[in-house]
Amino acid sequence: NLFIASLLRVGLLLFWSLEVMAKTGKILFPVTAVTDLQATEWDTLVIVLNSLENLPESFGTMKAALTAVKNVDKAFSSKVSLVPFDGKTLIVSPTGPLNRDQDDVRRCSDAAEAGVKRGLSAGAKRLCLVAAPDLKVFAEYQVVTLLATLSALYVPLEVRELSTKDGKRCTKVESLFFWCEKQEDGDEIVSRACVIENGRIVARDIGGGDPEWMAAPKAAEYISTTFDSSVVTVKVCSGQDKFEEKFPLLAAVNRCAQRVPRHEGRVVKLHYKGEGEVKQILYFVGKGITYDTGGADIKTGGNMAGMHRDKCGAATVAGLFKILEAVKPRDIEVVGWLALVRNSVGSDCYVSDEVIVSRAGVRVRVVNTDAEGRMVMADLLCKAKESALKPENYKLCPHIITIATLTGHVIRAYGPNYTAVMDNGPARKTSFAQSLQKAGDIMGDPFEISYIRREDYDIVAPPSEYEDVLQSNTKPSSETPRGHQFPAAFHLIASGLDKHGNDSCTPLAYSHLDIAGSGGSHPKIPTGAPIPALVHHFIESRCSRV
DSSP states (O other), rough: HHHHHHHHHHHHHHHHHHHHHHHSSOOSSOOOEEGGGGGGGSEEEEEEESSSGGGGGHHHHHHHHHHHHHOOOTTTTTTOEEEEEETTEEEEEOOOSSSSTTTTHHHHHHHHHHHHHHHHTTTTTTEEEOOOOOOTTSSTTTHHHHHHHHTTTTTHHHHHHHHHTOOOSSSSSEEEEEESSHHHHHHHHHHHHHHHHHHHHHHHHHHHHHHHHHHHHHHHHHHHHHHTTSSSSEEEEOOOHHHHHHHHHHHHHHHTTTTGGGGGGEEEEEEEOOOSSOEEEEEEEEEEEEEOOOOOOOOOTTTTGGGGGGGHHHHHHHHHHHHHHHHOOEEEEEEEEEEEEEEOSTTOOOOOOOOEEESSSSEEEEEOOTTTHHHHHHHHHHHHHHHHHHHHHHHTOEEEEEEEEOOSSSHHHHHHOOOEEEOOOHHHHHHHHHHHHHHHHHHHHOOEEEEEHHHHHTTTSOSSOOOOSEEEEEEOOSSSSTTTHHHHHHHHHTGGGGGGGGSSSSEEEEEEEOOOOTTEEEEOOOOOOHHHIIIIIIGGGGGSSS
């Protein structure tokens, strides 16, 4: 009986550990750097290359076998090829041209994703990735290629949890190997990529979770579990009374949802402080609309489908803190606020024409309830401003950043794969947008730069003496000229940050990132953008390597 009880106890502990791992955002299979393919127990080798001729001679008989296939297949250099080899599988995924004006490192990531998916469809379980040396025209080709592979191997949170409960495996592969010519280089690349991917897993788990699986209370619980016993501290604020006192604009959006306990909003604060003397403090505010019905201005014509993805801004912030937890960069302090709110429709929902006084004391006229994202972020942005202006923080070069799937207009302007970044005057003086765009180009996480102009302020200017600012206009952003820029002007005014521009004696740098395109469209897996670029810009610059 004691033996049986011990077995049951071990079984329960194993199940519990698997269930916790499935929930808390972490790569669930080993990722190992290798230099000797013959001594590695892989069943499928994915080779990402530009030209077979440039594959190292150490590949010997493999290269000969692939050359034989190339000689009889004209599509070999342009299509993914599967070649049986010595009882195993070789997958060759060509990048195509790398030297044209329009080519960038995403040629490598696209090829890696295509090759891995072909390998999975062929039944791969022990996958080995080769990023051929002829891709080194791009500085970070190995990390970018490995990140694309890890992205293709991601399993959604819901699937992981259901698989664990059913006793099934919750990974697509048993193991992943990464080939590199030098072991120390391979170890470093694997370490960097895995740290970034763990952050992206957190972002995908939150951003991709369905409206019930990742409703605000559950999202807050997931975040608290993720950072349990961590250098990152978590504080959760809830309750409509508290919201109305502290965050009145957010409270308006939460007013309808708070009547359903499982949909009640949450404000989550994350905090990290590195060792040593802090030289810069960063503030991130993430939009976390767990589901967007549009509110009283309800979404119609099928446009509500996919609106559980409207929390990818908050998800990105949480993912970034997962990386801070792992890397522990020195000399930096980072504060994040996540606005986790459902924009519900019902008898108590907020409506157009309401005038609500923001935390900053600004009278906001509601024009369109489907512009809820800027509402839930504005008061948290004000909170960040208040903290940044404290003397002990102001001397640390504070920079405030909002991240949101905010507008359809950004997709119309730049397409589905780009983050738009726009700076206020003080941030523009530091060329922040240009620096972040450069980091994105290096990491295959591209940005386009937009500007906050006087016309953006004109769109939200008060038409009467009742209000200080208009929350929106009556048209969808995609039908509005400057539809993704003018919400940043609203943020500046509603939060009081407009009083801290270049003409102020206390200027504050502020930047807004619209990830409606880059975050990934439903029903595809969320991308985790712009985490790689943010890591490269803010964290890798403070470390020799992640």
